Amino acid sequence: MNTKILKHRFQTGTGLIEVLVAISVLAVGMLGISKLNALLIRDGGTANNRAIAVSLAQEKLDDLRGFKWINEAGAYGEGCGVGIFCYTEIATDAGGNEDGSGALKFPPDSVTAGNTSFDRTWAVVNNSRFKLVTVTINWTDQNGAASESLTSAIWQDNSSLLAFAPDGTASGPVGPKVAYTPKDVPDVVPIEIGDGTNRETSKPLPDVSSKGLSISTEFSSVNYDSDGEQTQEDFKTLNCTCQFAASASANPAAYYTYKDGELFVKYPETAADKVNKITGIAITAQGDSQDPLCNTCCADHHDSEDASVTSNATTALFDPERPSGDYESNGDHKHYYYTNASQPNLGLTRVAPDIGNDYLEACRFLRVDGIFRIMQDWRLSDVAVMPKDGYLTNSTALSNYQTYVGNVVKGQAKTDGGTSTSWSKTGLSTRDLSNRSAGPIQLLARGIYVDKVYSDPRTLDTVYYSGIVAGTTGLDKIPFNEVNLTLLASWASSNTDVVTVTNEAIKDITSATADYYGVYNRGRANVVSGNGGNADVTAYVLPSNSGLTGGTTRATYAATVDYDSSLTASGTITYDSEIGIDRHDHRSALRKSDFINIARTGSSTAGSRTVSGTLQLGNASGLLTGVTVTGPGSCTIASPTGNSTTFTCSVADTYAGDLTLATSQTGASLSATSCQLALGAADVDCGTYFIYGPTINVSGTCTGNGQSCSSKTLSLTAGTGTTCFIGNAPYCTVPIGWTGTISVSDTAKNAIVDIGAINTTTNCSSGSSSDSLEISTPVGPGDAPSSFVICVK
Numbered sequence: 001m002n003t004k005i006l007k008h009r010f011q012t013g014t015g016l017i018e019v020l021v022a023i024s025v026l027a028v029g030m031l032g033i034s035k036l037n038a039l040l041i042r043d044g045g046t047a048n049n050r051a052i053a054v055s056l057a058q059e060k061l062d063d064l065r066g067f068k069w070i071n072e073a074g075a076y077g078e079g080c081g082v083g084i085f086c087y088t089e090i091a092t093d094a095g096g097n098e099d100g101s102g103a104l105k106f107p108p109d110s111v112t113a114g115n116t117s118f119d120r121t122w123a124v125v126n127n128s129r130f131k132l133v134t135v136t137i138n139w140t141d142q143n144g145a146a147s148e149s150l151t152s153a154i155w156q157d158n159s160s161l162l163a164f165a166p167d168g169t170a171s172g173p174v175g176p177k178v179a180y181t182p183k184d185v186p187d188v189v190p191i192e193i194g195d196g197t198n199r200e201t202s203k204p205l206p207d208v209s210s211k212g213l214s215i216s217t218e219f220s221s222v223n224y225d226s227d228g229e230q231t232q233e234d235f236k237t238l239n240c241t242c243q244f245a246a247s248a249s250a251n252p253a254a255y256y257t258y259k260d261g262e263l264f265v266k267y268p269e270t271a272a273d274k275v276n277k278i279t280g281i282a283i284t285a286q287g288d289s290q291d292p293l294c295n296t297c298c299a300d301h302h303d304s305e306d307a308s309v310t311s312n313a314t315t316a317l318f319d320p321e322r323p324s325g326d327y328e329s330n331g332d333h334k335h336y337y338y339t340n341a342s343q344p345n346l347g348l349t350r351v352a353p354d355i356g357n358d359y360l361e362a363c364r365f366l367r368v369d370g371i372f373r374i375m376q377d378w379r380l381s382d383v384a385v386m387p388k389d390g391y392l393t394n395s396t397a398l399s400n401y402q403t404y405v406g407n408v409v410k411g412q413a414k415t416d417g418g419t420s421t422s423w424s425k426t427g428l429s430t431r432d433l434s435n436r437s438a439g440p441i442q443l444l445a446r447g448i449y450v451d452k453v454y455s456d457p458r459t460l461d462t463v464y465y466s467g468i469v470a471g472t473t474g475l476d477k478i479p480f481n482e483v484n485l486t487l488l489a490s491w492a493s494s495n496t497d498v499v500t501v502t503n504e505a506i507k508d509i510t511s512a513t514a515d516y517y518g519v520y521n522r523g524r525a526n527v528v529s530g531n532g533g534n535a536d537v538t539a540y541v542l543p544s545n546s547g548l549t550g551g552t553t554r555a556t557y558a559a560t561v562d563y564d565s566s567l568t569a570s571g572t573i574t575y576d577s578e579i580g581i582d583r584h585d586h587r588s589a590l591r592k593s594d595f596i597n598i599a600r601t602g603s604s605t606a607g608s609r610t611v612s613g614t615l616q617l618g619n620a621s622g623l624l625t626g627v628t629v630t631g632p633g634s635c636t637i638a639s640p641t642g643n644s645t646t647f648t649c650s651v652a653d654t655y656a657g658d659l660t661l662a663t664s665q666t667g668a669s670l671s672a673t674s675c676q677l678a679l680g681a682a683d684v685d686c687g688t689y690f691i692y693g694p695t696i697n698v699s700g701t702c703t704g705n706g707q708s709c710s711s712k713t714l715s716l717t718a719g720t721g722t723t724c725f726i727g728n729a730p731y732c733t734v735p736i737g738w739t740g741t742i743s744v745s746d747t748a749k750n751a752i753v754d755i756g757a758i759n760t761t762t763n764c765s766s767g768s769s770s771d772s773l774e775i776s777t778p779v780g781p782g783d784a785p786s787s788f789v790i791c792v793k
Helices: 016-064 294-300 395-416 426-431 462-470
Strands: 110-113 116-126 130-141 144-155 191-194 197-201 205-208 215-224 229-250 255-259 262-266 275-282 335-338 348-351 358-368 371-374 380-387 433-436 439-450 453-456 480-484 490-493 499-503 522-527 533-541 592-600 608-617 627-630 634-637 644-652 657-663 674-677 684-692 695-704 714-717 723-725 731-735 740-746 753-757 770-775 784-792
Touching: 016 116, 016 130, 016 144, 191 395, 197 480, 229 294, 275 294, 294 358, 294 371, 380 395, 380 426, 380 533, 395 426, 395 439, 395 462, 433 439, 439 533, 439 592, 453 462, 490 499, 490 522, 499 533, 522 533, 522 592, 608 674, 627 634, 657 684, 674 684, 714 723, 714 784, 740 753, 740 784, 753 770, 770 784
Parallel strands: 255 453, 335 358, 380 592, 433 592, 608 684, 695 784
Antiparallel strands: 110 116, 116 130, 130 144, 191 197, 197 215, 205 215, 215 229, 229 275, 229 358, 255 262, 335 348, 358 371, 380 439, 439 480, 439 522, 490 533, 499 522, 533 592, 608 644, 627 657, 634 644, 657 674, 695 731, 714 740, 723 731, 740 770, 753 784
């Protein structure tokens, strides 16, 4: 029997039937994906439409909160006419801010966004003290008809501070009254302002932009009574990097005014309230996005008239106490920027208000009508330093401090009204700390800000201030804020061998209830281990807007560098967080400080210490030989070597006070005139003091195709009051702060000359026998080398 082995042939590849089946399955799947994608697109469009609808509803609610008066009475009898929106005008599909013709800025009509039309309407239910408003937005999209609604109460007591009651009297600075729980002492301190009402300010919350070029600080001041009802003011202060732009219509400063026994804020409401002035824009520096309010700060924080102008003074100045010399010829206050942007520690110098020039700015905002309005600058009246623990938690010390705040506020207001008044920290003398062991102590710096009150933009309200002098106007009628400045002040210890103190970089604090002093720290004193000794720990606060942003945000500004001879820094303290953005902030007479003494346990032997410093010429006309140093001990000045010398004093370690420096040279000045000394045995280095003579040298260079200035009969002039020397190293001697034109000419008419700024190409192949160069920025007090180049042929 033969056995056959059967061999099977296996088919390879795919048959037609299998292909058809696969295509069918794929088609069904693709159809499902297509439907899913369409559904996702449709749902995404619906979500976007709902977001737009909510935004449109909120826009109308914010608009309805912006009424100016409650009824026809108004503040000055304006009524509710064209362009003026009153609370009584709020009704179903009626009410809201109006343009100059009386038409609603946000009427009940259709608003188109993208390809969708949104219909906006609102319904109003009247109550005794508020109106309940429901805004409804209807639209139709691919899903069919849709709608969104928002409901909110619009209170008669509006937070604009401008609402007036039916009898025509001001309702004062009040917002919606809600329950309020007082915060904890010592971080927040209640100040009684009368009639059972207290005022307290929340802890400031700094917010630092991504690269540290901008800092904004927010806090709220709350008035509340025994029933827990409160009204609230929200403040925001920020610094910005700006760039000059063209003149345009912009907002003047809002300010406090007084009517019928109440305070309110006067701010520009219509286009007619704006003024034409130079403006600025917020710039993006090093990829850093600044606070959105920098757009308003840069654009609006400019004055339109000189501070000395009283006639036709139609707008409020941002800083009414700014010295008249700190204004430009166009009426705007001067602005400043880093002398060298890559080395900001060299200090600040004035920036010409030319389009495109960078400058630094700081602004204060108050929320009015739900919108942050730019206000007159902050005005710091006094600062007090105290321990955080164990001081204000003592009822006697708290009462003494509250009384002191009241004295400062009333005293400042009386001084503003023309009655000279001072206040004293005598009642706070128990703040010093004795017999302290090694370890940390958190200190507090608390500032008191008092605003002025005006009857018109430039005139203080004499009736208001006469009431304060007479005692008929209480703290409840004075605009003031008592603020915890601990994490915004700059701190220094007079004797770091005994006590050190922190000055950490400012960081974001998102919540006042978090570890407030742990996010970053300033004012944390640390007693160093060792024998007995003591140190004064001082908090320095800038007097204006910069004080609430910790100063500028670049590298340390040295107090001995000052590019405006009329405004000099005092003392030798250098500030960890820089001296402020505004040159007005640099005036030593306005900068505020306070200190307490901390004594370490143990014994120490009284003795002497060495106090020394350096004297250096700040320009060519200064004289070292005219300088004297005086103090409680003997002082000697070494013989000058080149452009500098040193001084040395022997001072008892029990002395606390100042060394005084002066110069006998006519027309000369010093960068600082004192050295602050505290108790302690450690030697003190007072740093470097610059001596600036009355004139400076503006120098240049001479170049040319094988030629030299000495080989030509050239003349160099700079105008009246100046002298010039022409040669291969030409220069002109001019007064400090001089601005003008330097001219060169060939008196023999046998050469071609060209004068230009350094780094500017000069071309002697063309030209004439004379040329000139305008020096457009003030020079001084230091000499200005390499300012121009002369080319001859």
